[in-house]
Amino acid sequence: MKIEVIFEKEKIADKYSCGWGASYLIDGRILFDTGEKSEYILNNMNLLDVDISKIEKIVISHNHWDHIGGVWELLKINKNIEIFACLDFLDEFKDKIEAYDFKLISSSQKIIEGVYTTGDINIETKDSSFREQALVIKTEKGLSIICACSHDGILKFIRKAKEMFVDERVYSVIGGFHLIDADRRTINYVIEESKNAGVEKVGPSHCTGFEAISLLKEKYLNNFLENKVGIKLEV
Numbered sequence: 470m471k472i473e474v475i476f477e478k479e480k481i482a483d484k485y486s487c488g489w490g491a492s493y494l495i496d497g498r499i500l501f502d503t504g505e506k507s508e509y510i511l512n513n514m515n516l517l518d519v520d521i522s523k524i525e526k527i528v529i530s531h532n533h534w535d536h537i538g539g540v541w542e543l544l545k546i547n548k549n550i551e552i553f554a555c556l557d558f559l560d561e562f563k564d565k566i567e568a569y570d571f572k573l574i575s576s577s578q579k580i581i582e583g584v585y586t587t588g589d590i591n592i593e594t595k596d597s598s599f600r601e602q603a604l605v606i607k608t609e610k611g612l613s614i615i616c617a618c619s620h621d622g623i624l625k626f627i628r629k630a631k632e633m634f635v636d637e638r639v640y641s642v643i644g645g646f647h648l649i650d651a652d653r654r655t656i657n658y659v660i661e662e663s664k665n666a667g668v669e670k671v672g673p674s675h676c677t678g679f680e681a682i683s684l685l686k687e688k689y690l691n692n693f694l695e696n697k698v699g700i701k702l703e704v
Contacts, residue, residue, distance in 0.1 A: 470496050470583065470608050472615070472643065472702040475513050476504035476539075477674045480698035486512045487698050490535030491617050491644060491675045494519060499584060500527045501604055502617050503539030510539035513698055521546045526580055529554040530617030531592075531601040532561065544569055553580060555589040555600035574602055577633055583607050587629045592620045603644075605630045606704055611640030611669070613704035618645040618676050624659060627666050641670040641704055643696060646685075649678030656681045660688050672696040 476492035486509035493501045497520070504510050514521060521543060527550055530536055537558075544550060551570045559566065559573060577588035585607070589600035603616040603626045612630050619626055623646045627639060642663065648656050659681075663671070672694030673682050686693045694702060 470606055470613075470704055472606075472613075472704060473497075473517060473519070474674075474696060474698050474700045474702070475500070475517065475519070476502075476510055477696060477698050479674065479696075482699055484516055485698040486510075488535075489675075490533075490538065491530075492539070493615055493643070494524075495584060495604070495606065495615070496581075497523055498525045499580060499604075500524050500543070501615055502530050502536040503527065503543060505535040505538040507539040507542035511542065517699065524550055526551045526553060528552075528580060528586060528602070528604060529558060530603065531555060531599055531620075532558045533599075533618070536617055541565065553586060555602055557600050577629070580604070585633065587626060587633070590621055590625060590629075594620070603629075605633060607634060607637065608640070608704055610704060611638040613641040613643065614639065616642065616644035616646075619647045622659070623647070624662050624666070627663065627668065631666065639666060639668045641672060641694065641702075642668050643672035643694065643702065643704075645675035646673050646677040646681060648681035649676045651678070651681065653680070653684075656684055660685060664688070670694055672702065 473494040480487040490504040492504045585605045587603045589602045606613040670692040674696035
C-alpha cells in the first residue's frame with residue numbers, strides 16, 4: 470500500500486511547503502492529519518497531483534492546531550469526506566461538525582479494508598488532557614503504524630497494534646515519536662524496545678527530534694525510511 474508524505478517538517482524540494490505538524494495520504498483515499506495550515510496542504514497536494522475528490526476519509530490523530538489546520542478547507546472542496554476524530558474533537562468544533570459526516574472514535578475499528586484506527590489513548594500532561602489515535606495498516610509485509618505525535622510514547626502504539634493483530638509482525642513505524650525533549654537514555658530505551666518488538670523499519674519525523682532521528686538512523690541503517698514532504702513509501 471502506498472503512503473504519500475503530504476506535510477512534514479522537512480521536504481525533498483523547495484517547491485513544497487513544510488512546517489510543524491503532519492499529513493499522510495494512504496492509498497489515495499485516506500488522509501491522516503492535515504498539517505498546520507490549509508494553504509500548505511493544498512499547495513503540496515496540487516504539486517503531488519492529489520485528487521481531493523477521491524479522498525474518502527480523513528482521520529484526525531488528535532485535536533492540536535498543527536494536525537487539523539487543513540480540515541475545513543478540504544471539506545469545502547469535498548463535502549463527502551468522512552471524518553474520524555477522537556471524542557474531544559467535538560468540544561471545540563461542535564458547531565461546524567453538524568454539516569459534515571463525522572465519526573467520533575473511542576475504540577479500535579476498521580476504516581477501510583486493511584486500515585484500522587488504534588482507538589484513542591488518553592494523554593495527560595501537566596497543562597492539559599486530550600486523546601490521540603494512530604493508524605495500523607495491515608499488508609502482506611506486516612503491520613505499519615502511522616502515528617502523529619505519540620505523546621504517550623510510541624511504544625504504546627506498537628503494543629496496541631500487536632494486541633490488535635497478535636499473529637502479525639510490525640513491518641514499519643512512520644511519523645512522530647515525540648522524543649524531541651527526551652534524553653539520550655530514554656531515546657536509546659525506545660529504540661531498543663522497538664527492536665525487541667520486532668519493528669523492521671522506522672520513518673520518524675515531526676516531533677521525534679534531531680538527536681532521536683540521528684540515533685534511529687544509526688541503529689536502523691538500511692531500514693531507516695526518509696520521511697519528508699514529497700516522498701512516497703510502500704508498506
